[in-house]
Amino acid sequence: MGLYKDGRSRCFWANPKNERYIRYHDEEWGQPVYDDKKLFEMLILESFQAGLSWECILNKREAFREAFDGFDLKKVCGYQEEQVERLMQNKEIIRNRRKITASIKNANIFLEIQKEFGSFSDYLWHFTGHEVIYETGKTTSELSDTVSADLYKRGMRFVGSTIIYSYLQAVGIIYSHEDGCYLSREKTGERG
Numbered sequence: 648m649g650l651y652k653d654g655r656s657r658c659f660w661a662n663p664k665n666e667r668y669i670r671y672h673d674e675e676w677g678q679p680v681y682d683d684k685k686l687f688e689m690l691i692l693e694s695f696q697a698g699l700s701w702e703c704i705l706n707k708r709e710a711f712r713e714a715f716d717g718f719d720l721k722k723v724c725g726y727q728e729e730q731v732e733r734l735m736q737n738k739e740i741i742r743n744r745r746k747i748t749a750s751i752k753n754a755n756i757f758l759e760i761q762k763e764f765g766s767f768s769d770y771l772w773h774f775t776g777h778e779v780i781y782e783t784g785k786t787t788s789e790l791s792d793t794v795s796a797d798l799y800k801r802g803m804r805f806v807g808s809t810i811i812y813s814y815l816q817a818v819g820i821i822y823s824h825e826d827g828c829y830l831s832r833e834k835t836g837e838r839g
Contacts, residue, residue: 655829660701668702677830679779679819681768687757687820688718691750693814694805695741701813703741710739715750721753749804756803771820780821781832787812790821 651663661672680686692711696704704711714737718723733739734747757767764770774794780789798806814815815821824830 656827657830658823658828662702665702665706666714668705671705673830676817677819677822677824681772683761684718685719686767686771687720687754688712689814689817690753690757690806691715691718691723693810693817694749694753695743695746696813697746697805697810699741707740710726710737714740718748720754720758723751724758726751726754726795746805753806754805756798756801760801771818775820776806779819780815782821783823785812788821791815 651657651661651669657663657669657672662668670770680689692704695711703780712718714734731744731747731751735742760770761767764773771794774790780788780790787808791808794815795806795808795811797813812821816823822832824832
């Protein structure tokens with residue numbers, strides 16, 4: 648963990664040569680998200696990350712937004728083979744047919760969860776009693792195992808425990824800024 652141009656220390660993964668990545672680390676990662684549109688976007692992006700780096704996905708985020716109609720849930724739920732083929736031809740995103748078709752299936756299940764719980768946010772946050780979990784140095788946990796298993800049971804794909812752990816960190820349910828990072832917080836929520 649070194650110092651960046653601005654003199655701040657950050658988590659080891661925040662590439663100091665990628666301004667987009669630094670902004671993501673500083674302004675977005677670990678911030679609690681309750682907005683279903685953002686939760687849907689992050690779920691789709693995290694599922695595309697499987698086998699790749701988050702930096703790769705983040706660099707293509709705007710292309711994904713455009714390709715997936717601004718992550719409009721109802722539009723994605725309605726995608727048919729024509730939209731799958733359009734996405735498969737888009738050189739700006741990850742062109743993996745299994746991930747693309749899983750995204751459409753996952754969108755429909757996301758919608759079912761919204762109907763059942765009132766919002767996907769309520770569904771996701773109910774696993775922790777609406778509390779933020781503070782932990783570092785993990786790639787899976789009992790929480791990510793539980794959420795992953797429930798999503799699989801409902802029919803989602805590309806939602807293994809490691810992907811879900813990363814997702815829960817991204818949307819602030821798990822707060823994982825490392826000791827020494829200027830955003831590191833104790834359980835009290837105070838900045839270090």
